[in-house]
Amino acid sequence: MPKRNGRHPEKALTAVAVRSAKPGRHADGNGLYLEVDPSGAKRWLLRLxxxxxxxxxxxxxxxLVSLAEARETAATMRKAARAGGDPLAERRAERRVVPTFAEAARSCHEEHKGSWKNGKHADQWLNTLEAHVFPTLGAVTVDKIGTPEVRDVLLPIWLEKHETARRVRQRIGxxxxxxxxxxxxxxxxxxxxxxxxxxKPKGQRGHFAALPYADVPAFLARLRETLKAGPMVKLLFEFVVLTAVRSGEARGARWNEFDLDAKLWTxxxxxxxxxxxxxxxxxxRALALLKxxxxxxxxxxxxxxxFPGERLGKAMxxxxxxxxxxxMEVDATAHGFRSSFRDWCAEATNFxxxxxxxxxxxxLESKVEAAYRRSDLLEKRRKMMEAWARYCEATAGKVVPLAKARRPQG
Structure with missing residues (x-):
């Protein structure tokens, strides 16, 4: 193409010029071009x-698209771009096919099939959604599902089958x-x-408000940055989360209980x-907290x-x-983070x-299980606790709103 001089063209093309255009790129102005292939195929291109x-x-x-239509579309996109928008992303969103909840659930289930503990658990995961969610939300596209829709699904089973409802809620999430x-x-x-x-479920004892495990990394990110507590309290809380112990066990921890070389706490x-x-x-990360x-x-x-308290020689x-x-306005308990850990193990890992x-x-629930676990499964537990710590660190920089969940915890 010859080099242009002076101002860029504006509406330089005509319908006749489009029909007779030779191979190459032809500028109409304001970033709109007609591209012609050696084969003669012609298409519009907008540079923004x-x-x-x-x-x-x-x-x-x-x-298929006339010169006038191309100019109109180009003008609309230029206006959106000048306003700080992303017309390309908007266009993709318009063309996107949003699946129904049932379709999304099956696709999600298929993608995660390698992480299930066993086939029974994998079947159960999908079966509970088919039984309790699909009849109501199965045909609803996922972009249309909000808190009211989820509440209406859970309400019929929330009191009568609370443990099932808790698992259904986690799987919808x-x-x-x-x-x-x-x-x-x-x-x-x-x-x-x-x-x-x-x-609130009645007649259930031993329940502790707990965050969904997906919210734990964000909570820890907020915890490290908060000015609403001293450094020792923050260290203790994160240590409780990463070790999944009861808070009293961590509050009473003494230095002679630790073998830092072996990376063990007895x-x-x-x-x-x-x-x-x-x-x-x-x-x-737990060792870093101890340091x-x-x-x-x-x-x-x-x-x-x-982790001493303010009174000399007294535990926090x-x-x-x-x-x-x-x-921090977090509706949960320290003990509830054990539930968060347990749900993560069941839902997101194959441990x-x-x-x-x-x-x-x-x-232990039975003598058979006691015999099986006589070894204490220490090395498998080490891998699991390291994976839990990595999970808590992986998205810790993304702070999102936190909410609560409940489950029985001993």
Missing amino acids: MIQGKRRDIGLGSAS TVLDWATAKGLREGDNPVRGVTKGLP IPADRMKAGKPHVVPLAP AAGELRTSDDPSALV SDMALTMLLRR PREVAEAALAHA
Whole structure:
């Protein structure tokens, strides 16, 4: 093409020129071009600056889109780009086919099939959605599902089959998170605030408000940045989350219980609920928290508390953790993070159930299981706790709104 001089052309093409255009690129002006292939095929191209980046956008074949139509479309896109929008993304969104919840659930299930603990669990995951969600939301596209729709699905089973409802809620959340990651919906996951609109189950004891495990990384990110607590309280809370121990076991931790070279913490029997010693494998992040606590240490006594309270020689109270959550406006309990960990094990990993139960130091259910777990599964638990710590770190920089969930916890 010959080099142009002076001003860029504006509406330089005519309908006759389009029909007789030779191979090459022909400028109409304002970034609109007619491209002609050696074969004679013709198409429209719009060159735009979108949010600081040059983008080329195809506007269709010249045999289907007239010069006037191409100019009109180009003008609309230029206006959107000048306003700071992204007309290319908007165009893709218009062309996107949004699946129904049932379609999304099956696709999500298929993509995660390699992570299921076993075939029975994989079948159960989808079967509960088919039984309790598909009849109501199965035909609704995922971008149209909000908190009211999720609440209406859960309400019929929330009191009568609360444990089932809790699992259904978690699985709906997984499907909607999957859809968001695929660019099929926008905004917060409606599952995270749904329990505020559901009645509180009666006659159930031992339930602790817990965050969905998907919210734990964001909580830890906020925890590290908050000015609403001192450094020792924040170190203790994160240590409780990463080790999945009961808060009292961490609050009472003493330096002589740790073998930092072996990366192990042995909690003596007299401080355990089951009355038996419990060995906790320590992930690298947990070791870093201990190092940070050591830098604040004021006593060389091997039996000194790792996370002391304000009163000399006294352990930090559980209320210190509770008040921290209240100041951060997080509707959960410190103990509830054990539930978050347990749900993560079941829903997002293929670690066997007995390994997760051993990590939580739960009482054994049978003599057969006791015999099977005689080894304490220490190395498998170490891999699991390291994976949990990595999960908590992977998205810790993304702070999102936090909500609550409930489950029984011993």
